Amino acid sequence: MHDRSDKGPTMNAAHSAAMSLRARLTHGLRTWARDESGASMLEVSLVAPLLFLAFFTTLEFSYMKVREISLDRATDQTFRELRLGLINDPDHEKVKAAICANTISRLTLPDCATNLILEVREVPKANWSLPGENPNCINTAPPEGYEPPIFFSAGAENQLMVARACLVHRPIMPPFGFVASIRRFDDQGNYGLVSRAAFVNEPS
Numbered sequence: 001m002h003d004r005s006d007k008g009p010t011m012n013a014a015h016s017a018a019m020s021l022r023a024r025l026t027h028g029l030r031t032w033a034r035d036e037s038g039a040s041m042l043e044v045s046l047v048a049p050l051l052f053l054a055f056f057t058t059l060e061f062s063y064m065k066v067r068e069i070s071l072d073r074a075t076d077q078t079f080r081e082l083r084l085g086l087i088n089d090p091d092h093e094k095v096k097a098a099i100c101a102n103t104i105s106r107l108t109l110p111d112c113a114t115n116l117i118l119e120v121r122e123v124p125k126a127n128w129s130l131p132g133e134n135p136n137c138i139n140t141a142p143p144e145g146y147e148p149p150i151f152f153s154a155g156a157e158n159q160l161m162v163a164r165a166c167l168v169h170r171p172i173m174p175p176f177g178f179v180a181s182i183r184r185f186d187d188q189g190n191y192g193l194v195s196r197a198a199f200v201n202e203p204s
Helices: 007-034 039-083 092-100 103-108 179-183
Strands: 116-123 160-169 191-200
Touching: 039 092, 039 103, 039 160, 039 191, 092 103, 092 116
Parallel strands: none
Antiparallel strands: 116 160, 160 191
């Protein structure tokens, strides 16, 4: 028979070592779980992208709205001059130049001369038909030899006129997040800002 009396201390020592290791691991895990030193960094990493998205979305909307209001104001003043006959021999280029020379246009619409196109039409009294829903806007990816179609008529005295001005607005940020929900003018991500007006030519 084998004498097992000498194995008792060895087994007890191994058991004690295992228990000590388990206690250290448990203590270490509990300490790690209670450690909050990196909690603020985690919060920042989660919240910062949302804050930046909200900031740039607000910036994009604000910039676009300022330009839209400026276009409405400039066209309203110029179409009033057109209605009163204050623009001699009006044509597309003269009226467009008057809009782009407006003080507010020079401040907020620096691309007015290249990205703005007008559409001024008579409303026929026979059927009172209005222009189609889609405004005449400049082609942002023109083919070779492209010339934008111009629909401009000064009209006659007491003639009902409808006018639209389309300015292609290039965004300052790529189309992602909430900004992507805005209807785009073309596949390049540009917007079409359209100002509309109706007036009757004053008699001279």
